[in-house]
Amino acid sequence: MNINLTLIGQAISFAIFVWFCMKFVWPPLTSALEERRKKIADGLSAAELGQQALEKAKEEVGIKLADAKSEAKNIISMAEKRQGDILDEANTKASEEAQKKLRLAEQEVEQLSMKLKESLKKDVSKLVIEGAEMILKKEIDKKAHDKAIQDLVTKI
Amino acid sequence: MAAGAQTSSEYIKHHLTNLTFGKDPSDGVWKLAETAQDAQEMGFYAIHLDSMGWSIGLGFIFIFLFSFVAKKASTGVPAGLQNAIEMIIEFIDTNVKDTFSHTNKLIAPMALTAFMWVLLMNLMDLVPVDWVPQLATFIGANFFGMDPHHVYFKIVPTTDPNVTMGMSLSVFFLALFYSIKNKGVGGFVGELTLHPFSSKNIFIKLILIPINLFLEGVALLAKPISHGLRLFGNLYAGEMIFILIALLPLYAQWTLSVPWAIFHILVIVLQAFIFMVLMVVYMNMAHDTGEH
Numbered sequence: 001m002n003i004n005l006t007l008i009g010q011a012i013s014f015a016i017f018v019w020f021c022m023k024f025v026w027p028p029l030t031s032a033l034e035e036r037r038k039k040i041a042d043g044l045s046a047a048e049l050g051q052q053a054l055e056k057a058k059e060e061v062g063i064k065l066a067d068a069k070s071e072a073k074n075i076i077s078m079a080e081k082r083q084g085d086i087l088d089e090a091n092t093k094a095s096e097e098a099q100k101k102l103r104l105a106e107q108e109v110e111q112l113s114m115k116l117k118e119s120l121k122k123d124v125s126k127l128v129i130e131g132a133e134m135i136l137k138k139e140i141d142k143k144a145h146d147k148a149i150q151d152l153v154t155k156i
Numbered sequence: 157m158a159a160g161a162q163t164s165s166e167y168i169k170h171h172l173t174n175l176t177f178g179k180d181p182s183d184g185v186w187k188l189a190e191t192a193q194d195a196q197e198m199g200f201y202a203i204h205l206d207s208m209g210w211s212i213g214l215g216f217i218f219i220f221l222f223s224f225v226a227k228k229a230s231t232g233v234p235a236g237l238q239n240a241i242e243m244i245i246e247f248i249d250t251n252v253k254d255t256f257s258h259t260n261k262l263i264a265p266m267a268l269t270a271f272m273w274v275l276l277m278n279l280m281d282l283v284p285v286d287w288v289p290q291l292a293t294f295i296g297a298n299f300f301g302m303d304p305h306h307v308y309f310k311i312v313p314t315t316d317p318n319v320t321m322g323m324s325l326s327v328f329f330l331a332l333f334y335s336i337k338n339k340g341v342g343g344f345v346g347e348l349t350l351h352p353f354s355s356k357n358i359f360i361k362l363i364l365i366p367i368n369l370f371l372e373g374v375a376l377l378a379k380p381i382s383h384g385l386r387l388f389g390n391l392y393a394g395e396m397i398f399i400l401i402a403l404l405p406l407y408a409q410w411t412l413s414v415p416w417a418i419f420h421i422l423v424i425v426l427q428a429f430i431f432m433v434l435m436v437v438y439m440n441m442a443h444d445t446g447e448h
Contacts, residue, residue, distance in 0.1 A: 002195060003318060004178065004202040010211060010313075010322025017215045017273060022265035025222040029245050030264075032229035039231055 125153045164403055171285065171399045173308040174316060175292075178202020190306040204316055206292075211313035214276040218269070244272070248432070255436045258443040260334075266439075267432045270323065275428035277313045278391055282417055282424070285398045314391040314427075317384065324384030327435050331379075334442035343445065348372040383434050390427045394420050 129149050136145075162170065169192060176189040178198035188205075189195035195202065225241045234242055248271060252264045289309040296307035313319045335344045351372060353364045394416075401413045 002176070002198070002202065003321070004176075004198070004200050004204070006174075006202075006204040006207050006316065006318035007322045007325070009203055009208050010319045011326045013208075013212050013215060014269070014273075014323050014326050017219060018262070018266045018269045020219055021222070021269040022262060025219070025226050026245075026265035026268060028226040028229050029222070029242065030249065032226075032231050033242060033245065035231040036234075 121153070121156055125149065125156065128152065167403065168396075168399055170305075170308065171289065171310070172396075174204035174310050175206040175308045176202050177205050188302075188306075189308075190303070192308075195308075204310075204318060206309050206311065207313045207316040207319050210280060210311055211273070211277055211319055214280070214313070215273050218272045218276055222268075222272070244268070251433060252436055255433060256440045256443075258440065260439070260443065263436060263439050267436050270435055271428050271432040274314060274323075274387065274431050275425065277319070278424040278428055280312045281315075281391060281394055281398070281420060283311060285395070285402050312391060312395055314387055315395045317388045320388040320431075321380075321384035323431075324380045324387075327383065327438055328380035331438045331442040334439065338443055339445050348376070379438060383431070383438070386434075387427050387431050390423055394423055 132145070132149075173192040173195060176195035176198060177186065178189060178195070179186050179201040180194070181197050181199065189198060189202070221237075222241060225238050229238060245268065248268045249264060252267050256263050288311045289307075292309035293304045293307045296302040297304040310316065335347075339347065349365045349368050349372070350361070351368060353368055355361050355364060397416055398413065398420075401409055401416060404412065
């Protein structure tokens with residue numbers, strides 16, 4: 001237990017070891033630790049961001065889905081309405097057409113009946129004249145008779 | 157306890173003597189001390205080759221291990237050795253941050269060095285007490301032609317007060333340096349002379365100065381001495397008990413040496429930790445400029 005030069009030797013070697021540790025051991029290890037801590041923190045925050053994005057995306061999906069649903073409903077109701085309209089239109093068109101055709105037919109019928117009447121008139125008057133000629137074979141003043149027939153024709 | 161004709165007290169004394177290389181006072185020649193008496197007579201101009209050798213060797217183990225890991229420290233998932241060393245670094249870093257409230261890039265590496273170095277030196281205490289000294293005796297006697305009874309070899313550097321005091325005095329002078337640097341000469345002298353007793357009256361103040369100086373001076377000087385001797389005393393006592401246990405008959409030694417060794421693991425780590433914490437505390441006091 002003698003105090004001697006070992007004391008100073010030890011102090012010198014302590015100083016050298018401390019210097020070496022300060023220069024080459026401590027900084028790289030602590031910076032590695034710090035960097036890893038940062039990496040982990042970054043990773044965690046990135047994960048959190050991802051989680052948030054996912055949540056947001058889910059929300060957006062919900063909103064879009066709801067939008068799409070309501071739009072689809074709109075489209076369906078519009079289509080239904082349009083279907084009704086088209087049916088109505090078709091109905092009115094069809095009935096109009098039918099009326100038009102009816103009217104045309106009526107007109108045709110009328111014209112035909114007029115023509116028939118006319119020809120009937122002519123035939124009847126001819127018949128009457130022939131009948132009268134047959135009856136009045138004898139002397140008949142043609143002119144006077146024509147006049148009479150003409151009168152008859154107009155009367156008919 | 158192989159050295160044959162030794163008595164118990166000779167055995168103990170042999171184990172507690174360092175391998176001393178110094179200046180023989182009678183003829184002024186530098187040589188190895190042949191007896192404990194010789195070593196004592198050499199006085200200050202001697203060096204303990206075993207303490208220096210083991211402490212520097214262990215210091216290099218620490219330095220190489222740590223710088224090896226530091227060189228290829230990855231920021232990814234740490235494996236094996238790097239993980240263990242990072243645990244130690246973080247442990248030291250937390251302790252220093254808790255205790256040391258100023259910024260000084262020297263403190264944490266110094267605390268790490270002190271902790272690891274003292275821990276490794278203390279760990280040598282767990283090596284069975286006779287192994288290395290017997291080996292040294294064998295080598296000394298066969299290769300250097302020394303008298304086997306004169307080959308002294310202590311392998312636990314922290315059981316040498318020179319080693320512990322060398323470190324604690326380094327810390328003490330560093331603390332003095334930082335005290336004066338941070339507080340100025342006036343501040344430092346004021347700290348020594350105006351506390352703990354103080355008065356508003358200038359005359360009473362002057363009278364109190366020597367009393368304060370005495371009290372603070374004792375407190376100041378007690379720090380490095382208690383710092384170094386605490387470590388030395390604990391390890392010396394532990395070593396002494398191992399030596400005493402080694403005196404028991406061979407078949408009975410394990411009943412005491414095993415429990416003591418297990419308990420000693422705690423002492424080893426605890427003393428290294430205390431040494432490191434005290435060092436940081438003293439450095440913190442040297443940086444404290446505020447009034448207490």
